[in-house]
Amino acid sequence: MKFLLSLSVLCITLALCQAACFIKLPKAEMRNGVLVPQTLCTDPYDGTQHLLGSKWNTAHCLECSCHSGEMTCCHRYGGIAIAPNGCDARVNPDTCQYEMYRIDNPSEPC
Structure with a gap:
């Protein structure tokens, strides 16, 4: 096991x-x-x-x-981003890092 x-x-x-x-x-x-x-x-x-x-x-x-x-x-950002429930992961083209945003309001970060 x-x-x-x-x-x-x-x-x-x-x-x-x-x-x-x-x-x-x-x-x-x-x-x-x-x-x-x-x-x-x-x-x-x-x-x-x-x-x-x-x-x-x-x-x-x-x-x-x-x-x-x-x-x-x-x-450069590599890997898989796991977003919390109700959030979506997107790559910021300026920082090349994943950022999490709310699915019901994509302009609001999680």
Whole structure:
């Protein structure tokens, strides 16, 4: 029974800690019949270019990094927000943190 309880707690903890991530692979570019490695990553949201080895935050609450032309981005707020009864969890785009608001009055915080 203790094992089942420990396993349940571990699963809940992992679910709360994970963030959504994605990887954008580089596009192969040929010049004069030779494959040219990419030296930049292009942010898919605002089109800005970033050098290999760089790390940046986007306006969409993502933390991105560029390595070997491959771009990896993860949500900065991560995990799952559990709102109390009668409340709804929303991500504040300025702070990139979850905030709780009343379902019956979305302008009022819980």
